Each structure stands twice: as structure tokens, then as C-alpha cells.
Amino acid sequence: MNLDFSQIVPYIPFMLKGIWVTLKFVFFAILFGFVLGTVFALFKISRIKTLKWIGDIYTSIFRGTPLIVQLMLIYFAIPQLTGYDIKPFLSAILAFGLNSAAYVSEIIRAGIQAVDKGQTEAAQALGVPYYLMMKDLILPQAMKNILPALMNEFISLTKESALVSTIGYLDLMRRAQVVGAQIYRNFEPLLFVAVIYWVLVFILTVLGRQLERKMKYSD
Template identity: 55%
Template sequence: MGLDFSRISDKLVYILSGIIDTMQFTLLSACVGFLGGALLALIKISDNRPLKGLAVFYTSIFRGTPLILQLTLIYFSIPQLTGYDISPLGAGVIAFGLNSAAYTSETIRAGILAVDKGQREAAIALGIPYRKMMIDIIFPQALKNILPALVNESINLLKDSALVSVIGVTDVLRRANIVAAEKFIYFEPLLVAGLLYYVMVIGFTAAARRFERRLRRSD
């Protein structure tokens, strides 16, 4: 009844190779979420009421429905509605990216509004165009303030990426379940999967803290 990792020793490399799919999915989703969130945040602080209303409605939809529902809806409905077969990885990136954008937009919006208003007033007084002001002055300062929150969102993406296993993405969890079904043991392969997720989160957190320290020293 004890642990016997020797029974899955020939499958460890197979489970480990799932890290590639997991990290690829996480990084792509994080990029989509950050870019989408930045765009939504700028719309929310703009004076365009129709666009602002759409951005708020978008956020409420993705924050008010389960992520697993969004994932399966995108994966199964796109082929039905368009006749185009989307890959499991593509569906996962779209679902997680759009979901992350909703949460990230609020974080970025709060960060932008937290920047001293004097910075914006000085830029306007100097005649700096709005776009250049946001990119070169406001956004870099906001990024330093919201970086911890963005890191937390990325870590959540990494952990929640296990959900894509339900639509067939061969990530770490999916591979661990395949091995478990082949070997008729579940605890050992799932324990290995849990350890891999833990190591990835710790590594990502350490890299993010190092990046944050570099940003702080650049002030």
C-alpha cells in the first residue's frame, strides 16, 4: 500500500515534457490578457461612454461566469457556429486570455488612476500628445505599482492552466492522468504533477521578484 514511484519511472520524462505545453499556454494567455487588459483599462478611463459601457459589460461577463464554462463554450461552440475546428491549445489561450483581460483591466485601471495627477497635468501643459503621455509617462509608473498584482494573476493562470486538460491539451496534468490510467495508479503520477506545478510557480515567483527589484532600482 506504500508509494512505488518505480512503477511510473519510465513515464517521468513523458510527464515532464508536459511542462512545455503548460508554460507555452501560460505565457500566451498572459500576453493576451495583459494586452487586452491594458486596452480595456484605457477605454474605462476614457470619456467615450459607449465604449466604456461595453468594456464594463465585457468585464462583468467574464468575471461573472465560471472559467471552465468559458473554456468549453469556446472550444465546442466555435466549430458549431463557424465550421472551423479550433485546436485545444488555441481555445485555451483564447478563453484564458479573454478571462485574464477582464481581471487585469481593473488592476491596470487602478494603477493608472493611482499615478499622481500632477504627472498628467505637467505632460498636458508641455503639449505632450495623449498617446505618448500614456506610453512614456503614465503607464511605466503604473506598471511598477501593479506589478505584484500582475504577477499574482500570472501565477493564477499557471495553476488554472490545469483546466485545459479537460479539452485534451497534453499539459502536465493531462499527461499525469494518462499515465495513471495506463499504470492503474493515481497517487504517484498526480503527486509528480503537483510537484511540477509547485516548482514552476516558485520559479516564476522568484523571476518576477527579481524583475521587480530591477524596476525599483531603476527609479
């Protein structure tokens, strides 16, 4: 096998910097997606038909189209339509956050509806305001039930983050491509960053299990 990992040694610091670059946009995308997903989940369980319709249409659009198409539309269409030169970092956060929100909204909706309806009825009978009931009673219980599904979504988002290399964002994947172009060897740098992605996902998986276990025993 014609392999020579010694050629990528000088470029290892350059590729390792991609870890922070990748995690930075993934963190903001996850945060944005979680907040927006929670809002749309509440829309979907609302008694107001317009809000339910908005939530369903949103989910249908973002789950029914490829993430890379959404990324390209945001990165290339916004400057064309508005004249605003959007940066790759902001494009990545918007595309991944909006896409993740569609999936998170379904996860949270299912979690909320899995909570015993008797608790909702009891809170309403006691005159507890809707937002307090959701914040203090329903959502905390729903989160315990949906934590594994949420962690899977966040792990998938981390792996899919490699797609941002298509718009020139210097994440892990893009840096591996740059190194490959410099040394005219692609397998070694790609394998190197593949291992890094695996380590990141492994760490997230372990942290997710520990958090799940902690919440389970906090009942």
C-alpha cells in the first residue's frame, strides 16, 4: 500500500485547529436549533390551527429537502436576493440550525405528548398559567424522555457538519482537502480527520449517556 503519513505531520496543527472551528459553529447551530425547535414543538401542540399549520409546514419543508441544498440556498441566494454578503460561518449556523429545528420540534412534540395528560389537567384545574405549566412541569419531564433522541440528533449534526466544506468554511473537512491539495495525497489527511470526527462523536456519546444516567437517577 502506497501510504505515507509522514507527509501530513507538518500540517497536523493546521488540521487540529479545525476542531475548534467545527465545534464553534456546531454549538451555535445546536443552540439555535434547540430553541427554535422548542418553539415549533409548542406550535404543533397548540389549539390554534394557524400555529399548528405553520409548525407542520416548516417541518415538512426542512425535513423534505436535502441539508446541502438548504446550505447552498442560504449561502448563495441571500447575497443574490438581498445584496448582503453572508459569511460561511453565519450561513452554516442558519442552515444547520434551521434544519435541526425541524427534527428537534418533532422530538420535543412527541416527548410532551408522552407526558401523562392528568398532570396537565391538574395544573389547569389549579389555574397554573400555560407558560409556567410548560416550563416547570411538562418540559422537564419531556426532556428526560427525549434526551437519547436529542443526543442522536446532535451527534448527527456534528457528523453532517462536514458539509460546510462545500462553501469554503475552514472546518475539519475543508482543512483535510486543503492539505490533500498541497501534498497531492488525499487519503492520509482524510483518514486523519475521520479519526478526529470519530473521537468527537465518541465523546459526545459518552457525555450523553452520563447525562441520561444522571437525569434518570435524579427522579
